[in-house]
Amino acid sequence: MVEQAGRVQALLQSRNNTQGNISQLEREIQAATSGLISEIELSALKTRWADLTDIRSQLDEAATSFTEGDRYRQNAANAAEALVASQTSDRSAIVLRSNVKNLAYRLGVEFESATATEQILYSLMTTITQRELSLNARQTARREAINAAKAVIVSRDTLTGLRNKRGKVKNRLSFKESQKAEADEIINIAKDIARQTREARGRVVRRVFNDELNTVWRDLFVRLAPEEPFIPAFAIPETVGDEVEAVLETHHRRGGKGGNPRAMLSAGNLNTAALTLFMALHLSVKEKLPWLVIDDPVQSMDEVHIAQFAALLRTLSKQMGRQVIIAVHERSLFDYLSLELSPAFPGDRLNVVELSRSAMGQTICRWDTRHYVADKAIVA
Structure with a gap:
């Protein structure tokens, strides 16, 4: 029963759907029926169709005429454009000639009214070129003048x-x-001072050499060489302004000058x-240290000169207050001077130093101090 009830229900539903479709179809048929034309309208349309067919035939026959008319119309349009262009060109030529006349008037170029525009333009171009060259030349001259003016200003500054x-x-x-x-x-003053200085120095040198050094040298030399007739001395210029140059010469004991000491x-x-010059120089200046150092002074001297030299040294030591230091290289001379210079007065002292070498090459120094001892034989 249930199954049959379901079938009945389905059939009812199908029936309802079918009825709906039928109603829809009826409405569509009614709409299509309402859109159909009537016989009168159809007859009118057929008549109009026949008229249109005749018109089409006539248009087909007139198509060639229409094409030729379009060509004529296009040619007319082209001719009109050419006419407009020609008119425009004429107006431009008129304006150009007017402008050319104005330019020629401004430039001062004269020409006849019948002269062609091309000739006028050529004349104007020639004139403009000449004017341009002239202006360029003037511009160049102006620049040169400006540069010259600047140069003048610089030169003036x-x-x-x-x-x-x-x-x-x-x-x-x-x-x-x-x-x-x-x-x-100042130079003149300095020259005068220099001259006075030279003169003063010359006087001092002459006094020192003549009055002191030469005198002391003469006394010492005569004491050591009493038999020598020629005595050495320094020759000093006599005039004050001469250059001071010490030249050795000799003087004879009886007067007169000799030659060079050599x-x-x-x-000997x-x-x-x-030796005596060395001692004279030592005695002629103010002493700084009361020492007199002599190294091997008796070369080429004979016994007489050596004895006189020893006596002179004793005098220097005793009277001049000098400490005399003598170095000799000969043993016999060493012994002789040690004996000759032995202390002879109370307070005198003689230091004897002997330097030698041992067989091994070592330096040996022996020294002895000798004091004054009174001679007992003379005292007795």
């Missing part, structure tokens, strides 16, 4: 600077001239002259 410098140089020159005058005066004295007396 330079000249002004040079004038200022010249003024400063003149001032400096005046100042330098005044300084030079002062310097010349030509007038023997080798030359050594004596050198």
Whole structure:
């Protein structure tokens, strides 16, 4: 029953759907029926169709005429455009000729009214070219004139600077001239002082050499070489202004001058002259240290000269207050001087130092101090 009820229900539903579709179809049929034309309208349409067919036939026959008319119309349009262009060109030519006349008037170019525009333009171009060249030349001349003016200004400024410098140089020159005058005066004063100094030095040197050194040298040399007739001395210029140059010469005991000491004295007396000159120089100046150091002074001396030299050393030590240091290289001379210079007065002292070498090459120093001892035989 249930199954059949379901089938009945389905059939009812299908029936309802079918009825709905039928209603829809009926409405569509009614709408289509309402859209159909009537017989009168259909007859009118057929008549209009026949008229349109006739018109189409007529249009097909007139198509060739229409095409030729379009061509004529296009040619007319082209002709109109050409006419407009020609009119425009004429107006431009008129305006151009008017402008050319105005330009020619402004440039001062004369021409006849019948002259062609091309000739006028050529004349104008020639004139403009000439004017341009002239203007360029004037412009170049103007630039050159400006540069020349600038150069003149620079030269003027330079000249002004040079004038200022010249003024400063003149001032400096005046100042330098005044300084030079002062310097010349100072130089003259300095020259006078130098001259006076040379004269004073010459007087001092002559006094020292003649009055002191030559005198002391003469006394010492005569004491060591009493038999020598020629005595060495320094020759000093007599005039004050001469250059001071010490030249050795010899003087004879009886007066008169001899030659150079090397030509007038023997080798022994030359050594004596050198030794006595050394001692004279030592005695002629103010002493700083009361020492007199002599190294091997008796070369080429005979026994008489050596004895006189030893006596002279004793005098220097005793009377002049000198500490005499003598170095000799001969043993016999060492022993002789040690004996000759032995202390002879109370308070005298003699230091004897002997340097030698041992067989091993070592330096050996022996020294002995000798004091004054009274001679007992003379005292007795």
